[in-house]
Amino acid sequence: MSLPSKVLVANRGEIAVRIIRTLRRMEIESVAVYHALDADGRAVREADEAVELFGETPVGAYLDSEAIIAACAESGAEAVHPGFGFLSENADFAEALAAAGILFIGPPPDAMRAMGDKIESKRLAKAAGVPTLPGSEDAVADVEEAIAVADQIGYPVLLKASAGGGGKGMRTAVDADACREAFERASSEALASFGDGRVFVERFVERPRHIEIQVLADTHGTVLHLGERECSIQRRYQKVIEESPSPVVDEATREKIGQTAIDLARAVGYTSAGTVEMIADDDGGFYFLEMNTRLQVEHPVTEAVTGIDIVEQQVRIAAGEPLGFGQEDVHFNGHAIEARVYAEDADAGFLPATGRLGIVRFPAGDGLRIDHGVVEGQEVTASFDPMIAKVIAHGATREEAIERLRAALAATVLLGVITNTSYLGRVLANPHFKAGDTHTGFLDEHHDQLAPRALDAELERCLVAAAALASPRFDPRLAAPEPLAEMGEWRP
């Protein structure tokens, strides 16, 4: 089987651009699909071809599998890379592509289905010998069962929607009464959000770290891991800063948890790139959380430390090529950290922000990688995910990576929309972060320390002056004529 000659990228924004770049390097033609809002976007500009999608909503356009399959036919694309989000974990889509004779660059539909359900995936993980948190084997039938399970495993407990994600349908409970309320809330929220009200119960880990293992599996039986990423810095269950390696994972641990991830991938017949997400407690315990059967947003940190282009490997695996290297060939070099630049007001509850990006300047330099999909003049709307860019810094040490990332964020100029660049800078400068003392509640715990510091008067004056001089409200045509201007305030 040879590499496809033309690949359609069923995504938008930075990830579409990132995939198109690898395709170009591999001398594979790329086809972008786009909704009208993205017509002037970077992905459309960089792709060899572009096909417009129409949808009732902008997001709907990118979720329209029929239209995407039609776009493949129209453009002659032989394969589809789904990126992440949208159709990336939709097994039906993968099957529909297969039926149309189009290659899906991702795992087999069965593996996607198996891992798509939290309860099912936990059962499979347990069977494969992956440590899991104690809790209900299955969805609990009713609130009484939830309390019974909770009593058995001990409080605090976490109630989680079986079909959940993104923090929706999750509730903690410290006792039976709280459990009763949490059950009602979690299940009604799950029903509202996912149309599936099933909820299960498991032990709640306090101050957990989020640690995940990147795996690669080809169709020839090779399964290997690319080390871990720590993604503990989250807000509202969404990752903000990710790094590889984790400051708390040593080589032996990496070997151990890497192997469990490989075992799980094998057990479900996994191929392509995937991620086994785990939570780690303070005592060095790692517990299976879920497996993401797709490319992760934060994959660049792994690419930085391993030097392996994960998208390229996905394409090759999908085309049936063997990996061509073994676990012993995977080396971890230095430290990489990614910061997600969101259009949001970090100082006002991370409210998404919209507006027109009037000025866009990204820095460049040693050990720096910027994945972004924006162009100057672009509208940032509430229609899509608020992520604008990912800034990834690679250094010999964690300290060097942090410093490079801080400098890069300070030099990232995005004007016209509120972004979190300053906030990210403050997180990176936080002594607890520097010490690697991280957990998923980090941002809440250090909320006050992460608030912007009061401006000193001189700095504020500079800003006010700059705004006045830049604002057309202070009309430049109101300048005094020469030479009176040069005389200054001469008033004898």
Added chain:
Amino acid sequence: MSRLFEIGLDGDRSHAVEVARHGDSATLTIDGRNYHGSLRPAGDGYELTLEDRTERIWTYVSGDTVWLHGFGVCWAMSVIDPEKNLATAALSGDLASAPMPGTMINVGVEPGDAVAAGQTLVVIESMKMQSEIIAERDGVVDRVFVAVGETFDRGAPLVSLELIAEPEED
């Protein structure tokens, strides 16, 4: 010299500012004190000088907001005409409230409707004049407070928009 404007970080305390330009430099009067400053193009941005301090900055002006990148940070500064301040204060992003007392003439939206910034939400009549109350941002209508024919006072809530929901992502 320009009229006085109030400038401040969005939502923060503001400063009274006047600018008298002299060629490409200016005397800025900030809260009653004079400072010498200039903003000159430099590279792909600008060089700000205020008294003896110099800083590379980038700016982007969008309506009454001046976006600035400087000192490693992005800032949104609002330039407000203090005389016009009162007139627009009644409207904020999430809640459209009555700019004056009046009667509801037409309600064009209902809860759950998606609206775009600039779209008419309701029409009110006051002092024999009909005014359209428009959405300040994109969003979804949360509540309509006043029915057609009902009267309301100045500042009364008319239509609220849902707080912006967190989009899905991994």
Added chain:
Amino acid sequence: MHRLESHVDTSSPTYRAYREHNLELSAELRESLRSARFDRPQRALDRLAEQQKLPVRERLELLLDRGSPFLELMPLAANRHYDGEAPQALLVTGVGVVSGREVMVIANDSSLKGGAWYPITTRKIIRALEIALENHLPVIHMLDSGGANLNLQDEIYSTAGHIFQQQCHLSARGIEQLAVVFGYCTAGAAYTPTLCDQTIMVRERGCVFLAGPPLVKAATGEENTTEELGGADMHTSVSGVADYAVDSEQEALSLARDIVGLWSRREKSDNDRRVPEDPFHDPDELYGIIPDDIKKQFEMREVIARIVDGSMFHEFKPAYGETMVTGWAFIWGFKVGIVANQGVIFSEAANKAATFMQLCDRDGIPLIFLHNVTGFMVGREYERRGITKDGAKMLMVQANVTVPKLSVLCHASQGAGNYAMAGRTWDPRFIYAWPNSRSSIMGPEQAADTMTQVRVAAMRRRGEDPSPEEIALITEEVTAYFEATYHSYYLTSDLRDDGLIDPTDTRNTLGMSLSAVLNAPIVRQPGGVLRI
């Protein structure tokens, strides 16, 4: 052009003596200005505060562009008149920058006598409007005056009508006028805001009417409040006499700046402008150059070197008629022709000056006159050589050149020499005087001599024989009269100049004046230049 060399010895006793003398004069001028502007009885200030009015100086600060120059004109008007009860004639005027536009500001000072008009007030307004007309300067009237001081109505009424006529002429020439009404504009004064293009009124305090409530009640029995009769809201919504009603003085001035910002900028006349350069020689040294006695001579080139750009000067006919220095230079980048005295005018000097003025007139170059003249040379030889004829030529040319002329009385300015050098009565666009300067029909000593001789002769004809003491008394009397009336402070009080200036401010004063002057087109005069 080359740089003027300076031969001033700053370590000489003369230099030091002169310097000490002139620094005293400088300090006296500064103090006089400060006092005229700011010394007001506390009750006057309290009264303003009660009325919620700002002092005129604060209004001015709010109006003018920050960091911009303001050339106050006639600041010591009426300071030696009316027993000093009307400092500055209760009026502030000058050329300033508002919203980047050069404008003439005319502002009543109501801190004393309700801002009433005195005869000199009237003349000061007329002079300011004349400057605005000649130099195409838009006018901002800041009105707050109780009206004419009726005890002096005769002297006021004889001239005041010009004000309104000038306003009409300004309008016809396309020169904008804006009025801000802070207080009363009653009777005739009601026409000033009404004749402006746009008028702003402050509610509750500004009012415009032909007759106030008491007069109306007396005339017709009708009872009114001030606001009903001529208040801001009535005039802006009913009568249309005014255009904008605002709640505070601050708002009024902010709006005024907005309005001025919408006026078109005037193109300056072509003047071969260069990039300005500071004088090479230090203007501060002027204090040691100007003598401490009106009879003492000094080198005018040393003065020129401390006024013009880079101290660079191209002298015309340097070896001819040496009591007159003529030549070209730049001041704040503006090209000028300079005519400067070195004492008494001889025939050759008069002829040289006449030719030079013709040259500048033909070429459209503004003229600067630096006065240090005691008159035309007298005596048999000079009369025989026709000094009067040569003086007449200079006067004839002076009267008829049309380029803008600016005069500075640097020291003496006496007799017909003052006319020949574009003195007050010869209509220079601007005229300034240094505090050390003196100007009169002749010197006081010559006058005293002459008068004493005449009076003693008359007494003797009557058979009287005045004693030496009596003769001395006559001399003293005449001298005292001259000393009083040829003094720079007296002259400026009577508006014989547009202001006393410190010598070191000459450069900026001329720079601002030239900038103003160039707002009006300069018409070149074609025609042959006579080598007379």
